[in-house]
Amino acid sequence: MSRFAEVQVKNNQYKIKGDFHELIPNTPIRDADNGHRLMGITNPRMLVHMHSYGGEAVFFESLSQGKLMASRCDNPKCEYKGSIWQPFRIACPDCLRKMTPIDMTDIARKTAKVHTFMVCERSGAFSLLDKPIKFINIEFDGVATILMSYLAVGEPKMGLRVVPIFKKIDPTYTILDLAWVPEGTKADALPFGFSF
Amino acid sequence: MIKFSEQQLKVPKMMRPVYLVTAGQSKFDRAIPDKRTEELCVDALTMAAEMIDMEPAELKKYIHTCYYGHFADHFGDQLLGEAVIHDRLGLDPLGNIGVKTGGATGGSTLWEAVKAVASGYSDCVLAMGWERMDEVPTDEGNFYISCAADKDWEGPLGHIYTGYYAVMAQKYWQVFGKEEESFRRTMAEISVKHHGYACNNPYAQAPMKITVDDVLKSPVVAYPLRALDACLMSVGAACAIICDEPTAMKLTKGKKNKPLRIWVSAGSHTLRPADRRDMEIPLLPNETAEQYKDFGKKFPGGDRYPGFTGFLGARMAAWYAYRMTGIKDPTEDLDVIELHDAFTISDIQSYEDVGIRPYGYGRDYVESGDCYHTNPKTGKPGKLPSNLSGGLIGCMHAVGATGIMQTFEIACHIWNRWAEMHGKPYWDRCGRTMPKDWTDLQVKDAKRALAISHAGVGSHVTATILMDPDHLLKNDA
Numbered sequence: 222m223s224r225f226a227e228v229q230v231k232n233n234q235y236k237i238k239g240d241f242h243e244l245i246p247n248t249p250i251r252d253a254d255n256g257h258r259l260m261g262i263t264n265p266r267m268l269v270h271m272h273s274y275g276g277e278a279v280f281f282e283s284l285s286q287g288k289l290m291a292s293r294c295d296n297p298k299c300e301y302k303g304s305i306w307q308p309f310r311i312a313c314p315d316c317l318r319k320m321t322p323i324d325m326t327d328i329a330r331k332t333a334k335v336h337t338f339m340v341c342e343r344s345g346a347f348s349l350l351d352k353p354i355k356f357i358n359i360e361f362d363g364v365a366t367i368l369m370s371y372l373a374v375g376e377p378k379m380g381l382r383v384v385p386i387f388k389k390i391d392p393t394y395t396i397l398d399l400a401w402v403p404e405g406t407k408a409d410a411l412p413f414g415f416s417f
Numbered sequence: 418m419i420k421f422s423e424q425q426l427k428v429p430k431m432m433r434p435v436y437l438v439t440a441g442q443s444k445f446d447r448a449i450p451d452k453r454t455e456e457l458c459v460d461a462l463t464m465a466a467e468m469i470d471m472e473p474a475e476l477k478k479y480i481h482t483c484y485y486g487h488f489a490d491h492f493g494d495q496l497l498g499e500a501v502i503h504d505r506l507g508l509d510p511l512g513n514i515g516v517k518t519g520g521a522t523g524g525s526t527l528w529e530a531v532k533a534v535a536s537g538y539s540d541c542v543l544a545m546g547w548e549r550m551d552e553v554p555t556d557e558g559n560f561y562i563s564c565a566a567d568k569d570w571e572g573p574l575g576h577i578y579t580g581y582y583a584v585m586a587q588k589y590w591q592v593f594g595k596e597e598e599s600f601r602r603t604m605a606e607i608s609v610k611h612h613g614y615a616c617n618n619p620y621a622q623a624p625m626k627i628t629v630d631d632v633l634k635s636p637v638v639a640y641p642l643r644a645l646d647a648c649l650m651s652v653g654a655a656c657a658i659i660c661d662e663p664t665a666m667k668l669t670k671g672k673k674n675k676p677l678r679i680w681v682s683a684g685s686h687t688l689r690p691a692d693r694r695d696m697e698i699p700l701l702p703n704e705t706a707e708q709y710k711d712f713g714k715k716f717p718g719g720d721r722y723p724g725f726t727g728f729l730g731a732r733m734a735a736w737y738a739y740r741m742t743g744i745k746d747p748t749e750d751l752d753v754i755e756l757h758d759a760f761t762i763s764d765i766q767s768y769e770d771v772g773i774r775p776y777g778y779g780r781d782y783v784e785s786g787d788c789y790h791t792n793p794k795t796g797k798p799g800k801l802p803s804n805l806s807g808g809l810i811g812c813m814h815a816v817g818a819t820g821i822m823q824t825f826e827i828a829c830h831i832w833n834r835w836a837e838m839h840g841k842p843y844w845d846r847c848g849r850t851m852p853k854d855w856t857d858l859q860v861k862d863a864k865r866a867l868a869i870s871h872a873g874v875g876s877h878v879t880a881t882i883l884m885d886p887d888h889l890l891k892n893d894a
């Protein structure tokens with residue numbers, strides 16, 4: 222491979238550089254019980270997709286800066302005006318007007334607690350998280366919804382007070398840049414790259 | 418608290434009666450490397466023709482439109498896989514369309530097929546579903562399944578769908594199961610029951626004679642869920658032929674299949690559980706607001722509805738279906754059901770969503786013995802036997818086919834053909850040995866049945882209801 226895929230946007234068009242796919246030869250699949258007759262083939266493939274975060278980009282960029290962004294519907298005509306959404310949403314699902322991005326890092330630090338959780342011993346291919354994965358769903362005061370994320374330190378339980386941590390060093394710009402630890406966790410206990 | 422509008426809560430009404438005439442299915446297995454998907458679909462359609470003593474070519478002449486359920490293009494590595502099957506079944510020049518709604522794909526395919534007939538567009542429709550989950554290793558399979566979750570907000574979290582669902586199971590386990598050993602054993606009993614019933618089903622992938630302790634000793638996937646609490650990954654196909662009344666009568670004249678009235682309803686809820694907001698419980702005809710008044714006191718932590726413990730999609734599918742068909746109490750009005758037992762615990766949750774037991778009391782359906790073919794406590798027929806096929810845990814979860822397999826199974830009971838269609842010739846056909854202690858699970862005098870088809874964390878759910886037309890609950894249904 223000469224150079225791995227890189228992408229920029231100019232004039233609102235994708236400009237790509239490097240290799241987005243790799244040619245790998247296929248191999249036959251044979252029947253070991255019946256004279257190795259042909260049953261099928263493998264189809265190897267390595268390719269890179271591009272993906273736009275669109276109006277959610279601000280959420281993922283903010284994680285790398287140590288901020289948890291939510292959105293709030295400020296449309297005076299909306300039946301559910303004032304609802305705060307986490308996961309961040311671009312448009313209000315009730316009135317479809319663009320919502321106002323708000324920084325809810327402080328609300329999270331002061332009120333986040335575990336609504337439910339699961340310790341998962343398995344993962345799918347391409348998972349970057351260590352096993353077991355400690356899934357937690359987090360409720361916040363004044364927020365209409367319950368965010369899914371993971372607990373990076375300690376053992377989860379319902380009602381546990383947690384605080385957000387952010388991957389500010391070598392961020393991935395994915396949801397993995399946000400994790401949670403029990404309130405009172407010391408800074409030196411955080412995983413590499415993460416800080417409060 | 419959110420509310421739904423009067424228009425959203427309109428009770429669905431079909432323009433004319435719709436009938437299930439026949440159905441068929443392939444064998445199901447973890448891998449079927451000696452057959453292409455189209456061969457499995459041919460097996461299913463051929464069986465459907467055989468059930469009404471027809472040649473496939475003859476039956477095909479009646480079909481006017483085709484609905485194809487296939488959940489994952491990723492698994493098949495073939496976009497427009499529906500067109501491949503349509504070509505191989507030789508169904509040109511008929512209009513056809515692919516349907517995909519995750520785990521509910523089979524049910525949704527029937528939903529579309531039924532509406533095509535109800536509207537008058539077609540008089541005879543093919544609903545065919547399949548899945549091929551054997552062409553990648555299990556961890557890549559789990560990755561592909563996780564692609565059905567939100568790819569930015571959930572997927573990167575382990576690429577494991579089980580995890581996204583399991584947080585809901587944990588909440589149910591703690592709030593309603595109260596983390597009791599007895600509740601854990603009831604969950605295990607469901608796995609024992611479904612693997613056990615699968616022993617009588619020639620098409621089933623995982624027949625097993627196991628005990629509650631075997632389930633409790635199987636490897637932990639996500640505590641309290643263990644490997645034997647989970648559904649299968651499968652390959653296979655199933656189909657149904659849906660008709661208007663004149664065509665149904667013509668196709669079944671002098672045949673063993675009596676045409677059965679069919680209705681399908683559908684509900685939904687947010688793809689990300691994270692987005693769920695609180696609401697009042699939409700009540701089924703056998704429930705009152707009064708009974709849920711001090712719900713949060715009876716079950717501390719259970720005061721949010723649907724929270725992470727109820728499946729609104731399933732509740733709404735039942736809400737529409739029962740009103741559409743005149744069902745007042747599913748346990749009294751139905752004779753046999755197939756539920757979407759993705760996990761033992763979600764099976765229990767769905768007893769409550771579809772009103773077999775009130776919210777919070779699902780376990781009683783198992784513990785009372787009502788869910789069995791023969792109630793182990795009384796030795797008498799179970800009040801409302803469920804998942805006699807073995808369900809997703811014992812029979813299969815070839816996603817696009819699952820809801821249709823369930824419908825084939827419940828129809829066999831109403832046709833009084835369960836023993837025949839699960840008898841020796843079908844064991845031979847599936848290349849499997851009929852066990853010496855094979856048991857006839859025919860539900861005697863079954864007249865009405867329900868199948869629930871459910872996607873993942875509850876984003877899509879359908880309710881399919883079959884009735885013997887001489888035993889309707891509502892004349893204008």
Ligand SMILES: [Zn+2]
Nearest residue numbers: 294299313316
């Ligand atoms: Zn709004």
